[in-house]
Amino acid sequence: MEGLKNKVVVLAGAGGLATATARFLGGGGAAIVVSDVVEASAEATLQVARDAGGEGIAMVVDISDEDQVKSQTDRAMKEYGRIDGLFNVAANIHPDEVAKDTNAVDIDLAAWQRTIDVNLTGYLLTLKHALPHMIASGGGSVVNTLSGAAYAGMADKVAYSVTKAGVGALTRHVARKYGKDGIRANGVAPGLVLTEQTKLNLPEDFRDMILTGTPAPRHGKPQDIGATVAFLLSDLSEWITGQILSVDGGTTMRA
Incomplete structure (x- = not known):
């Protein structure tokens, strides 16, 4: 992809969507600084970028x-002297805490707090530390990961839904506040993407049910999201900011 050569992009989160994005970034000649709570996942994502030429x-x-x-x-900053892009994709996916993310009456408050700490406060922290460097080097692009849950009003997963809605507000704040400093901030809201983890965790009949309500004829693939994120991180999208792109086969259609 054009508009990525020699850029330095921080990936906060690895595996799945991050790995698909890393392939496009590496292929475009970018360097990535990728992190995850699981070392093997971060290393595997980096290797994909290297294999693609990054x-x-x-x-x-x-x-x-x-x-x-x-x-x-x-x-x-020590290794590359600049940061041109930031992709926030990390999420609280610990099975025990996800199972306890229920509804406003029954939710386990420790699970609520941990989800907020990772999915929302974590994104704020990456921005807090990366933005000054990005501004100092002339600007750059931020991409945050949301979900259709930010809009749909889910009957369960209240903490997850609230954090994703909050990430949307955070994204627009950054776009509005730092636009004149050369910062662009956008979000992607994926639909059901068949990552390896999704295939393991979601029964096929549930996937079929979701597809029934999707205008597109198939579920998402990691590369659908990776290509969109790489585009938003590239110079090709330099006049797009403050937007949330629903990459979900048409499940969410908003004016």
């Missing part, structure tokens, strides 16, 4: 921990 660094980072977030930003 380079980078892999780190273990929990984005709910400010010191760890700062260490990723500092490492990017």
Whole structure:
């Protein structure tokens, strides 16, 4: 993809959608600084970027921990001297906590807090530490990961839904506040994407039910999201900011 050569992009989160994005970034000649709470996942995502022609660094980072977030930003600056892009894709996917994310009456408050700490506060922390460097080097692009849950009003997963709606507001704040500093901020809201984890966790009959309500004839593939994120991180999208793109086969249609 054009408009990525020699850019330095921080990926907060690995595996799945991040790996698909890394393939496009590496193929475009970008360097990535990728992190995850699982070292093997960060390393695997980095290797995909390298195989595509890019380079980078892999780190273990929990984005709910400010010191760890700062260490990723500092490492990017030490190795490359600049940050041109930030892709926030990390999420709280711990099975025990996901199972406890129920509804406003019954939710386990520890699960609520952990989801907020990772899915929302974590995104704020990456922005807090990356934006000053991005502004100092003339600007750059931020892409945050949302979900159709930000709009749909889910009957369960209240913490997840609330954090994704909050990420939308955070994205627009950054676009509005720092636009004159050369910062663009956008979001992607994926539909049901058949990552390896999704295939393991979601029964086929449930996937079929979702597809019935999707205008497109198939579920999403990781590369659908990866291509969109890479485009938003590239110079090809330099007049797009403050937008949330629903990449979901038409499930969400908003004016």
